[in-house]
Amino acid sequence: MLDLIWLIPLFPLLGAATQLFFGRHLPKKAVSTVCVGLPGLSFVWAVGCFVQFLGLPESYNHIFPKHLYTWLPAGAFHLANGSLGNLNINVGMQLDPLSCVMVLVVTGVGFLIHVYSTGYMAHEGGYYRFFGYLNLFMFFMLVLVLADNYLMMFVGWEGVGLCSYLLIGFYFQRKSASDAGKKAFLVNRIGDAAFLLGVMLMVVTFGTLDFHSITEAARSGNFAMGSSVITAICILLFIGATGKSAQIPLYIWLPDAMEGPTPVSALIHAATMVTAGVYMVARSNALFVLSPTALGLVAGIGAATAIFAASIGLVQNDIKRVLAYSTVSQLGYMFLACGVGAFTAGVFHLMTHAFFKALLFLGSGSVIHAMSGEQDMRKMGALWHKIPITAKTMLVGTLAISGCPLLSGFVSKDEILWQSYSSPHGSKLLWIVGVITAGMTAFYMFRLFYLTFAGQSRVPPEVEHHVHESPPSMTVPLICLAAGAVLAGFVGWPEVLGGGDWFGKFLEPVFENPNPIPALHHTRGEEFGLMVFSVMVAFAGFYYAYRRYVKQSGIARQVTALAGVGYNILLHKYYVDEIYDALFVNRIKNLGNLLAAFDLGVVDGGVNGVGWATRMSGEISRLWDKWVIDGLVNVLAAVVKLLSYPAKFVQTGVVQNYAWLITAGVVVFMIYYVLR
Amino acid sequence: MIPTEYYLFLGSGLFAIGVVGVLTRRNVLIILMSIELILNAVNINLMALSQYFKSVDGQVFAIFVITDAAAEAAVGLGLIIALFRNKETVNADEIDLLKW
Numbered sequence: 001m002l003d004l005i006w007l008i009p010l011f012p013l014l015g016a017a018t019q020l021f022f023g024r025h026l027p028k029k030a031v032s033t034v035c036v037g038l039p040g041l042s043f044v045w046a047v048g049c050f051v052q053f054l055g056l057p058e059s060y061n062h063i064f065p066k067h068l069y070t071w072l073p074a075g076a077f078h079l080a081n082g083s084l085g086n087l088n089i090n091v092g093m094q095l096d097p098l099s100c101v102m103v104l105v106v107t108g109v110g111f112l113i114h115v116y117s118t119g120y121m122a123h124e125g126g127y128y129r130f131f132g133y134l135n136l137f138m139f140f141m142l143v144l145v146l147a148d149n150y151l152m153m154f155v156g157w158e159g160v161g162l163c164s165y166l167l168i169g170f171y172f173q174r175k176s177a178s179d180a181g182k183k184a185f186l187v188n189r190i191g192d193a194a195f196l197l198g199v200m201l202m203v204v205t206f207g208t209l210d211f212h213s214i215t216e217a218a219r220s221g222n223f224a225m226g227s228s229v230i231t232a233i234c235i236l237l238f239i240g241a242t243g244k245s246a247q248i249p250l251y252i253w254l255p256d257a258m259e260g261p262t263p264v265s266a267l268i269h270a271a272t273m274v275t276a277g278v279y280m281v282a283r284s285n286a287l288f289v290l291s292p293t294a295l296g297l298v299a300g301i302g303a304a305t306a307i308f309a310a311s312i313g314l315v316q317n318d319i320k321r322v323l324a325y326s327t328v329s330q331l332g333y334m335f336l337a338c339g340v341g342a343f344t345a346g347v348f349h350l351m352t353h354a355f356f357k358a359l360l361f362l363g364s365g366s367v368i369h370a371m372s373g374e375q376d377m378r379k380m381g382a383l384w385h386k387i388p389i390t391a392k393t394m395l396v397g398t399l400a401i402s403g404c405p406l407l408s409g410f411v412s413k414d415e416i417l418w419q420s421y422s423s424p425h426g427s428k429l430l431w432i433v434g435v436i437t438a439g440m441t442a443f444y445m446f447r448l449f450y451l452t453f454a455g456q457s458r459v460p461p462e463v464e465h466h467v468h469e470s471p472p473s474m475t476v477p478l479i480c481l482a483a484g485a486v487l488a489g490f491v492g493w494p495e496v497l498g499g500g501d502w503f504g505k506f507l508e509p510v511f512e513n514p515n516p517i518p519a520l521h522h523t524r525g526e527e528f529g530l531m532v533f534s535v536m537v538a539f540a541g542f543y544y545a546y547r548r549y550v551k552q553s554g555i556a557r558q559v560t561a562l563a564g565v566g567y568n569i570l571l572h573k574y575y576v577d578e579i580y581d582a583l584f585v586n587r588i589k590n591l592g593n594l595l596a597a598f599d600l601g602v603v604d605g606g607v608n609g610v611g612w613a614t615r616m617s618g619e620i621s622r623l624w625d626k627w628v629i630d631g632l633v634n635v636l637a638a639v640v641k642l643l644s645y646p647a648k649f650v651q652t653g654v655v656q657n658y659a660w661l662i663t664a665g666v667v668v669f670m671i672y673y674v675l676r
Numbered sequence: 677m678i679p680t681e682y683y684l685f686l687g688s689g690l691f692a693i694g695v696v697g698v699l700t701r702r703n704v705l706i707i708l709m710s711i712e713l714i715l716n717a718v719n720i721n722l723m724a725l726s727q728y729f730k731s732v733d734g735q736v737f738a739i740f741v742i743t744d745a746a747a748e749a750a751v752g753l754g755l756i757i758a759l760f761r762n763k764e765t766v767n768a769d770e771i772d773l774l775k776w
C-alpha cells in the first residue's frame with residue numbers, strides 16, 4: 001500500500017472529476033455512493049499506509065519518500081551565496097510521522113463529514129456540485145499534507161483555497177455568501193503572496209525545496225542561530241500561515257466563511273484547511289528553531305489571536321459565529337505552541353481540535369437542521385429533549401473544548417499551556433494569556449450550549465413543531481466524532497498523569513532539534529499544579545455561564561446583560577472589519593477608481609484618439625476624392641459638354657427631321673455621282 | 677407590250693410621292709402609309725426589271741418585300757397604339773423625347 005501512496009489523494013480526485021463532469025446526470029444515490037465511498041477508500045488506504053509505515057525498518061529513518069516524476073527541471077543557477085545550485089522540483093510524496101497524523105485526520109474526519117453531508121444536504125440543490133467540490137477539496141488537502149516539497153505543498157495550499165472559495169460561496173444566489181467567498185479568497189491572497197515569497201527565498205538560499213533537504217541543511221549548522229535570511233523566510237512563511245489559518249491580522253475572513261454550508265465549515269474551516277498553516281509551520285520547524293525572532297512572533301500572534309478571538313466569541317449570537325471565533329482562538333493556541341517550540345503540542349492540539357471542533361460544527365449543523373435553518377441562539381433553547389443525540393454529542397464536544405479533565409481538549413490544551421510556561425521560548429505572560437483564554441473558552445462554549453439546549457424554549461411556534469432529530473446519516477458521524485473527542489487525548493496522555501505520551505514520541509523524529517536550548521528546570525509538581533489551576537479557571541468559566549444562562553431567568557435580558565460599551569465593542573468584533581475597510585479596502589478601491597479613471601482617460605483616450613485620427617484622415621481623404629479626383633473628371637466632362645454645345649441642336653428628337661437629313665444626303669450623293 | 681421604262685417611271689413617281697409623304701405629313705399613320713407606297717414602288721421596279729432580265733429573282737424579292745411590309749405594318753400599328761396610349765398624340769413632331 002505504501003508504494004501506491006499516491007492513490008490516497010487520487011481517490012477523491014476521481015470522485016471530484018466524475019461529479020464535476022457527469023454529476024448533473026447522476027441520481028443523488030449514485031452521487032452519495034461515489035463521493036462518500038472514494039474518501040472512505042482513501043481513509044482505508046491511509047490506515048493501511050500508516051500500519052505499514054509503523055513496520056518500516058530503521059534504515060528508513062522515519063521517512064518514506066515516494067518520488068513520482070520530475071515536474072520542473074529548472075536547471076543550474078546561482079544561489080544567493082554564490083555557489084551553483086541545480087533546482088529540480090519533483091512531484092513526490094513523503095510519509096513521515098507528521099504527515100501520517102495529518103493524512104489520518106484529513107481522511108478520517110473528512111470521511112465522517114462526507115457521510116454527514118449526505119444527510120445535511122439531502123434537500124439542497126446542487127447536490128452533485130457540493131460533493132464534487134468537497135472531494136476536490138479532499139484531493140488538494142491530501143496533496144498539501146503528503147507533498148514532499150514546498151512548491152507541491154503550495155499547489156495543495158492554493159487548491160484548498162480555491163475549494164474554500166467555491167464552497168463558502170456555495171449558496172451563490174445569496175449576496176452575503178458570494179461576498180464572503182470573495183473576502184476569504186482575497187484575504188488569503190495576501191498570505192499566499194508572502195508564502196510564495198518565502199518559497200522563492202528558500203530557492204535562492206537552499207537551492208532546493210524538498211522538505212528533507214531543507215531540514216538537513218537547517219540542522220547542519222551552516223546557518224547561525226538568528227540568521228537574518230532564515231528569519232525572513234520564517235516570517236514570510238508565517239504570514240502565509242496567518243492567511244490560511246486565520247490569525248491576526250488576516251483572520252477576518254473565517255467568521256464570514258460561515259456563510260457556507262455547515263459541513264463545509266466543519267471540514268474546511270475547522271478541522272482541516274485552516275490547520276494547514278499550523279502544519280506548515282510545524283513542517284518548517286527546523287527553520288523556525290533557528291530564528292528566535294520568528295518564534296517569538298509566532299507565539300505572540302498566536303496568543304494574541306487566541307484571547308482576541310475568544311473575547312469576540314463571548315457575545316456572538318449566531319451559533320456558527322461563536323464556533324468560528326472559537327476556531328480562530330484554538331488555532332491561536334496551536335500557533336502559541338509552535339511559537340514556544342512545542343511543535344508536538346501544536347500538532348497534538350491540531351488533531352484533538354479536528355475531532356471536537358468538527359463535532360461541534362456538525363452538531364450545530366444538526367441543530368440548524370432541526371430548527372429549519374435558524375442560526376440565532378436567541379431563538380433556540382430547551383432543545384435537550386427534542387434532539388437528544390445531537391445534544392449529548394454537543395455536550396461531549398463542549399466539555400472537550402473547555403478542557404474538562406480526561407477529554408482530549410484537556411490533554412492537548414494543558415500540554416500547550418504547560419509548554420508556554422516552561423519552554424525556554426515561553427514566558428509567564430504567554431501562559432497567563434493562555435489560561436485566560438481557556439476560561440473564556442469554557443464560558444462561551446457553555447453559553448452556546450445552555451442557550452441552545454437548556455432554559456426555556458424561545459423557539460418561534462411555527463418552527464417548534466418541525467423540530468426533529470436528524471437522520472442516522474448525520475447522528476452516526478456525530479457519535480463517531482464524539483468518541484474521537486473523548487479518546488483522542490489518550491494517544492498523547494502526558495507523563496505527569498502517568499501516561500506514556502506515545503504521540504510525542506511518535507512525532508519526535510520530525511521535531512528533533514540538534515541544538516536545543518537547555519530547558520529550565522521544572523518539577524512534576526509545578527506541572528501538576530498549573531494543570532489543576534487551568535482546570536479551575538475553565539471551571540470558573542463554566543460556572544459563570546451556568547449562573548448567567550441557567551440560574552437566572554428572563555433570558556432576553558441576560559443575553560444582552562453585558563450591555564455597555566465593552567459589550568458593544570465585542571459584539572462589533574472590535575470594529576476590525578470597519579477599520580480594515582477604512583484603512584485598506586477603501587484605499588484599494590480608491591486606487592482602483594484612480595486606475596479606472598486613468599484607463600478611461602489615458603489608455604482608452606489614446607485608443608479613442610487613434611480612432612478619431614483615423615476618422616479625420618478618412619474625412620480628408622474623402623474630401624480630396626470628392627473635390628480633387630472627382631473634380632478633375634467633372635471638369636473634363638464639363639469641357640466636353642461645352643465644346644459639344646453647338647452640335648447638340650442637330651438632335652431635335654423629331655424623326656422627320658432625321659428623315660429629311662437622310663433624304664438630303666441621298667440626293668447630294670446622287671447629284672455627286674451623276675455630275676461626276 | 678408596255679416598255680420597261682414606263683414601269684420605272686411609275687415606280688419613281690410612286691416612290692417620290694411616298695418620300696414626300698414621309699417627310700411632310702405630321703400624322704404617323706399617314707407616314708406609315710407613305711412607307712407602304714415606297715415599298716410598293718420598289719415592288720413595281722423589281723417586277724419590271726425581272727421581266728426585263730427574264731429572271732424570277734426579282735419576283736422572289738418582291739414576295740419578300742410584301743411579307744416584310746405586312747410585318748412592318750403590324751409592328752408599326754402596334755407602336756402607334758402604344759404611343760397614343762402614352763402621349764395621346766399621333767403627330768410625329770410632338771414626339772421628340774430623344775431631343776438633347
